[in-house]
Amino acid sequence: MTAKIISGTETAKAIREELKIEIAELKEKHNVVPGLVTILVGEDPASQSYVTAKNKTAHALGIHSEQMTLAADISEQELLNLIEKYNNDDKIHGILVQLPLPKHINEAKVLYTINPDKDVDGFHPVNVGKMVLGEQCYLPCTPHGILELLTRSGVKTSGAEVVVIGRSNIVGKPISNLMLQKRDGGNATVTICHTRTKDMAAHTKRADIIIAAVGVPKMVTADMVKEGVVVIDVGVNRIGKTAEGKAILAGDVDFDGVKEKAAAITPVPGGVGPMTITMLMKNTLQAAKQAAGLI
Numbered sequence: 001m002t003a004k005i006i007s008g009t010e011t012a013k014a015i016r017e018e019l020k021i022e023i024a025e026l027k028e029k030h031n032v033v034p035g036l037v038t039i040l041v042g043e044d045p046a047s048q049s050y051v052t053a054k055n056k057t058a059h060a061l062g063i064h065s066e067q068m069t070l071a072a073d074i075s076e077q078e079l080l081n082l083i084e085k086y087n088n089d090d091k092i093h094g095i096l097v098q099l100p101l102p103k104h105i106n107e108a109k110v111l112y113t114i115n116p117d118k119d120v121d122g123f124h125p126v127n128v129g130k131m132v133l134g135e136q137c138y139l140p141c142t143p144h145g146i147l148e149l150l151t152r153s154g155v156k157t158s159g160a161e162v163v164v165i166g167r168s169n170i171v172g173k174p175i176s177n178l179m180l181q182k183r184d185g186g187n188a189t190v191t192i193c194h195t196r197t198k199d200m201a202a203h204t205k206r207a208d209i210i211i212a213a214v215g216v217p218k219m220v221t222a223d224m225v226k227e228g229v230v231v232i233d234v235g236v237n238r239i240g241k242t243a244e245g246k247a248i249l250a251g252d253v254d255f256d257g258v259k260e261k262a263a264a265i266t267p268v269p270g271g272v273g274p275m276t277i278t279m280l281m282k283n284t285l286q287a288a289k290q291a292a293g294l295i
């Protein structure tokens with residue numbers, strides 16, 4: 001079997017077209033322009049490229065976007081003050097602080113300071129709590145993107161054995177929770193594997209769907225999966241540089257090997273990455289509509 005490639009690039013493009021129309025209508029009918037601010041602390045090249053991509057996409061869809069880049073040694077208090085400024089700025093509906101933050105800044109304190117109504121990442125405890133309870137909230141962008149990829153590709157999740165590898169707050173924990181909920185893309189039987197799991201392959205071999213979010217290049221190999229599995233690769237690992245200095249990326253899955261056994265698989269790049277950015281745009285639109293009392 002050679003796998004169907006689940007293209008995040010194509011799916012994201014289709015969703016962005018839908019969003020573009022909705023954003024234009026919001027402006028025309030209600031004179032509301034969604035506003036997003038991204039805050040980057042320091043000069044990590046991967047974070048820089050993510051934030052640039054987020055702003056570029058926002059701009060292309062008609063979202064007002066502001067990109068704040070702060071020195072790596074900025075004090076925690078200065079960052080909190082800046083967030084408060086945007087909490088009180090009516091033009092800004094969504095605030096995103098790119099993670100990870102430098103070690104001297106308390107990440108939890110920063111995330112707690114963002115007004116939950118503007119928390120388009122879905123990282124504030126209020127939104128995390130609502131998500132777990134299945135209430136209306138901002139869904140975290142990467143898990144939300146994975147659900148959209150699965151449902152729009154016609155992958156049946158109800159009753160499926162799902163194995164999530166990784167237990168981060170950004171991906172592993174929320175996607176596990178969402179996939180067990182009674183919702184589109186949910187109703188699955190979910191197992192979470194992590195660094196202390198004794199026999200990872202014993203779990204992955206019986207999975208109908210594998211979500212790999214560990215940050216270890218090509219960790220999931222063909223001998224660890226069964227024929228017909230659906231594989232979602234969240235990993236974006238920089239494994240080298242081209243002669244031109246461009247990063248060479250690899251996922252958490254050995255794509256070339258696993259695609260020979262899988263029914264469907266996402267590539268890296270061009271899989272989950274574009275979906276994450278697109279879901280951020282969707283959340284920003286939701287934030288603007290909520291602020292205008294339209295939902």
Ligand code: GUN
Pocket residue numbers: 096097098099100121141142170276
């Ligand atoms: N770092 C890695 N992924 C994300 C994300 O989805 N949002 C933010 N803010 N930081 C990240």
